[in-house]
Amino acid sequence: MKLSLKDAKKIADSHSLGKVIDIKPINEGLSNYNFDLTSKEGDFIIRFSSFKSNKTQLDRLKLQTEAISFLNGRGFEYKIPVPIRNKKGSFISKIDDKYYWVYRKVAGEVYSDIKKMDIKQLAELIAKYHKIMRDFPLKKTTAGFYGESGLKEGLLEIKNKLNNEKVKDDIDLYMQKNLDIFEKAIKRVPTINYGKEVTIAHSDWYIGNVIYNKDKIIGLIDFDLFEITTYLKDIACAIQLYCFTKDNKWDKKAAEEFIKEYEKFSPLEKFDKYHLKDLIIRESCYGVLVFYLKNKKVNEKKRLFMLNWFLSSIKNLMEDIENKDYY
Numbered sequence: 001m002k003l004s005l006k007d008a009k010k011i012a013d014s015h016s017l018g019k020v021i022d023i024k025p026i027n028e029g030l031s032n033y034n035f036d037l038t039s040k041e042g043d044f045i046i047r048f049s050s051f052k053s054n055k056t057q058l059d060r061l062k063l064q065t066e067a068i069s070f071l072n073g074r075g076f077e078y079k080i081p082v083p084i085r086n087k088k089g090s091f092i093s094k095i096d097d098k099y100y101w102v103y104r105k106v107a108g109e110v111y112s113d114i115k116k117m118d119i120k121q122l123a124e125l126i127a128k129y130h131k132i133m134r135d136f137p138l139k140k141t142t143a144g145f146y147g148e149s150g151l152k153e154g155l156l157e158i159k160n161k162l163n164n165e166k167v168k169d170d171i172d173l174y175m176q177k178n179l180d181i182f183e184k185a186i187k188r189v190p191t192i193n194y195g196k197e198v199t200i201a202h203s204d205w206y207i208g209n210v211i212y213n214k215d216k217i218i219g220l221i222d223f224d225l226f227e228i229t230t231y232l233k234d235i236a237c238a239i240q241l242y243c244f245t246k247d248n249k250w251d252k253k254a255a256e257e258f259i260k261e262y263e264k265f266s267p268l269e270k271f272d273k274y275h276l277k278d279l280i281i282r283e284s285c286y287g288v289l290v291f292y293l294k295n296k297k298v299n300e301k302k303r304l305f306m307l308n309w310f311l312s313s314i315k316n317l318m319e320d321i322e323n324k325d326y327y
Contacts, residue, residue: 001025001033001048007095008037008046014086014093015102017044032224036105043105045081049224053099058092061099064223065091067136067200074132078125079106079211079219106219108211117207119242119254120261121217126205126238127265129220130231133199138228151186154289158182161293171304175292178311182288185281185314188321192278194230201233202226203283205241232272235262236279240313248312250277250320274326277317284310284317 008023018041026034026045033048051057065083069091072082081103083091091101111117162168162176175182204225211219227233235258243254255276259268287310291303298306320326 001050001098003035003046003048008035010095011046011093011100011102012037012039015044015084016087017041017084017102037102044084044102045105046100046102047081048098048100053094053097058099061092061101063200064226065101067133067226068223070136071129071132074135076132077128078217079108081106081221081223106211106221108213108219110211111207114207114241117210117242118215118217119238119258122205122210122238122242123258123261124265125210125217125220126202126234127262129202130199130234130266134197134231136200138198138200151189151285151289154293155183155186157293158289169300171292171300171307174304174307174311175288178315181315181318182285182311185285185318188278188318189282189285192275192282194232194275194279195272197230198228199231200226201229201231201237203233203237205234205238207241230275230279232275233279233283235259235268236276237283239276240280240283244313247316248309249316277320277326281314281317281321284314288314 003023003025005020005023009020012018012020017037018039020037020039022036022038024036026036032050035046035048037044037046049057049061068080068083071080084102084104085091086093086102092099093101158175158179162172162179165172168176202220202223202225204222206222209220209222210217211221239250239255239258243251243258245251259273262268288307291298291306291310
C-alpha cells in the first residue's frame with residue numbers, strides 16, 4: 001500500500017498533527033500497513049488495516065481504540081499507542097475506502113531477537129494489563145471475533161484447496177503432510193471449557209510489540225490481533241513464544257518461571273493452568289488458517305516457517321495431552 005503526500009497532509013489536517021515534514025512507510029507488520037509521519041508537532045503513526053473495510057472491521061477498530069484509551073485512562077504504567085481523535089471526534093477515519101487511525105509514536109527501543117525477551121518482565125506486564133482490562137465494559141456483541149465454527153469451515157476450505165489443485169507448491173505439500181494432526185486438533189478444540197470470564201486479550205506478545213529502554217520494558221504496541229476471550233489466552237501465547245524448546249516443545253522449567261512471576265501480581269487457579277496447552281493448540285489452529293488461507297502479505301518462505309511453527313507445536317502438545325501431561 002502507498003500513501004501519497006497529498007493524503008498524508010489531509011490526515012494531518014484532520015487529526016491536527018501540524019505541518020507535515022516527512023512521510024515514509026514502515027515495512028514491519030503482518031496484518032496492517034503503517035506509515036511514519038513527521039510533523040512540526042512530532043512523530044506519529046498512521047495505521048491502516050490490510051483487511052477488508054466493512055462494518056465488522058470498523059467495529060473491531062472502534063473497540064480496539066476504545067480499549068487502548070481505557071488502559072491509558074486507568075493509569076496503565078506502560079507507554080501505549082493512544083489514539084488521536086479527528087476533528088469530528090472519532091478515533092477511526094477513512095480515506096480511499098480504507099479505515100485508519102493515528103497515534104503519537106511510542107518512543108523506545110524495539111528488539112527483533114526473541115532471545116532478548118525478559119520473560120519475568122513480560123509476565124509482570126501481562127498481569128498488570130489484565131488487572132485493568134478485567135474492568136473494561138464489554139458489550140454483548142462478539143461479531144467479527146473468533147469462534148470455533150470458523151475452524152471447521154477453515155478445515156473444509158483447506159481440504160477443498162488441496163483436493164482441487166493439480167500442481168502443489170511446498171506450502172500445499174507441507175499442509176497435506178500434516179492434515180491429519182490438524183484435523184484431530186480442530187475436533188478437540190470445541191470440547192474444552194475455558195470458563196466464563198472473558199476480557200480483551202492482546203493476543204500478540206511478539207518481542208517486536210514490546211518497547212524497551214535500557215533492557216527494561218516500558219511500552220506495549222500493536223493491539224490488532226486482540227480477541228474477546230479468556231485472559232489465559234495471553235499467557236498461553238506468551239509461553240508458546242518464549243517458553244518452548246527449539247523443536248517447539250513445552251519447556252516446563254521456563255513456563256513455570258513465567259507463571260510464578262505472573263502470580264506475583266495476579267494469582268492463577270490450578271484448574272486454569274491445565275487449559276494452557278489446549279489454548280496454544282487452539283491459537284495454533286487459527287494461525288494455520290491465517291497463514292495458509294488468508295495472509296497474502298508475507299512471502300512463501302515466511303508462510304512456510306509460520307506453518308511449521310504452528311503445526312509442530314500442535315503435534316507436540318497433542319502428544320503431551322494424550323499422555324495426560326497437561327501442565
